[in-house]
Amino acid sequence: MAIFDRSVSWVTGPLACYAAGFAAELAARGWGSDSIYLHLRLMRELSAWMSAQGLGGGQLSPAEADRFVPVMRAARRRLVSVKGLAPVLGYLRDQGVLPEPDVVPGSERDALLLAYQQYLRGERGLSDATVRTYTWFAAAFLDRAGDPLREVLPGLTGPDVLGILERQLKSQPRRRSAGSAVLTAQVARSLLRFLHASGRVPRDLVPAVPRVARWRLAGLPARVDAATMTALLDSCDRRRASGRRDYAILMLLSRLGLRAGEVAAIELADVGWRAGEITVRGKGRRTETLPLPVVISSFQDRHVVDLGGHVEDGVVDVTAVAA
Numbered sequence: 001m002a003i004f005d006r007s008v009s010w011v012t013g014p015l016a017c018y019a020a021g022f023a024a025e026l027a028a029r030g031w032g033s034d035s036i037y038l039h040l041r042l043m044r045e046l047s048a049w050m051s052a053q054g055l056g057g058g059q060l061s062p063a064e065a066d067r068f069v070p071v072m073r074a075a076r077r078r079l080v081s082v083k084g085l086a087p088v089l090g091y092l093r094d095q096g097v098l099p100e101p102d103v104v105p106g107s108e109r110d111a112l113l114l115a116y117q118q119y120l121r122g123e124r125g126l127s128d129a130t131v132r133t134y135t136w137f138a139a140a141f142l143d144r145a146g147d148p149l150r151e152v153l154p155g156l157t158g159p160d161v162l163g164i165l166e167r168q169l170k171s172q173p174r175r176r177s178a179g180s181a182v183l184t185a186q187v188a189r190s191l192l193r194f195l196h197a198s199g200r201v202p203r204d205l206v207p208a209v210p211r212v213a214r215w216r217l218a219g220l221p222a223r224v225d226a227a228t229m230t231a232l233l234d235s236c237d238r239r240r241a242s243g244r245r246d247y248a249i250l251m252l253l254s255r256l257g258l259r260a261g262e263v264a265a266i267e268l269a270d271v272g273w274r275a276g277e278i279t280v281r282g283k284g285r286r287t288e289t290l291p292l293p294v295v296i297s298s299f300q301d302r303h304v305v306d307l308g309g310h311v312e313d314g315v316v317d318v319t320a321v322a323a
Contacts, residue, residue, distance in 0.1 A: 011040065014057040015047035015092075022091045030264055043088050045072070057097050065089065086133045093132070108149050109142050112200075119194045125286060137187035140168050153200045158208035161192070165209065181212045229254050256280075256290050 011019035022043060026036045049068055050060065065085055072084065113135055120126045120134055144167045145160075146152040165188060169181060188209045195201040224232070233250055237243035252258050252266075262280050270279040271292065278292045 011044045011047055013047035013051035014055065015043055015050065015088075018057070018092065018095060018097065019043060021095070022088060025091055026087065039087055042072070042084065046085070046088065057092075060089070060092070060097075086129060086136075090129050090132050109139070112142065112149060113139055115198065116191060116194050119198075120190075124190075133183075134187050134190060137184055138191045140171075140184075141165075141188055141191055144168055144171075153195060154202060156201050156205060158205060161188070161205050161208040162210070164188075185209050185212055224254075252278075 019040060023036055023040055026039060031039075046060075046068060049071055050056075050064075053064075053067075055064060068085075116138055117131050117135055120131045121128075126134070141164060142149065144164045145156070165184065168184060189206045192201065192205045192209065196204050196206075229250075233247060233254075236247040236250065238247055249263055252263050253260070256278075258280060259282075262282055265281045266278070270281075272278065273292075276292045277289050280288050280290055282288060
């Protein structure tokens with residue numbers, strides 16, 4: 001972690017003693033150096049703001065984090081929402097600095113959030129980081145549903161859901177991004193699906209959550225047709241190591257339908273050249289063995305950089321993009 005020593009030293013204030021561990025944690029997860037720098041810079045700004053507010057390391061409640069969001073947006077163009085804070089907040093919770101949302105005994109809301117977390121982990125197989133993010137938004141939804149929840153939820157209607165979402169969105173800063181609004185609606189659907197499945201809400205209210213309006217073609221295409229995929233593959237110069245690496249990545253994405261994170265998590269030991277198989281670590285810590293595309297198997301006699309570009313401790317670094 002020597003390459004991050006200077007960036008770690010930038011973090012002052014109540015979070016300074018956690019900066020080195022945070023950088024090491026992100027690196028262990030396979031994050032690229034640019035992403036680690038960005039999140040260390042965000043940690044630095046958060047710690048400086050906490051110092052100015054007179055907050056100690058254990059006083060960063062969800063409400064205080066919400067207060068910091070407008071400061072983020074005023075000072076940066078990337079990582080400008082509550083979702084952007086999820087990695088640093090998640091690390092601080094793991095270190096016991098921040099309390100988990102479900103630790104307050106005797107609260108009906110917190111007991112419900114605990115059951116929702118168990119549903120997300122057990123039934124949906126979501127990662128701890130995603131569960132923390134979903135819990136954050138679900139808590140905001142329940143806070144605006146009214147009390148007591150055991151009486152409010154059984155009588156919940158479609159218009160009630162729209163009213164809760166409207167209050168939830170209005171409570172956020174005026175420059176709330178479309179992406180955060182999409183996440184708010186996504187978590188609302190997930191929470192309502194859980195409430196209905198668990199019998200707390202008698203009717204399915206998921207259809208009551210509207211789609212968030214966005215500019216057409218503002219995001220990535222939902223799917224890539226065969227002609228586009230062929231053009232992408234043809235763009236890889238397989239005379240070069242980086243081109244063969246990119247070609248292999250594209251083949252794994254297109255032939256096996258893997259997620260980018262699943263490809264990035266592949267290690268050398270996961271590739272069974274003789275058996276023609278590859279082990280994939282998916283969401284919810286699930287592991288599956290899939291057939292290795294023949295075209296990738298043909299690379300086995302090449303040097304390992306042809307597939308991964310760089311190897312450290314048995315981990316193939318496929319995060320770099322060929323120029």
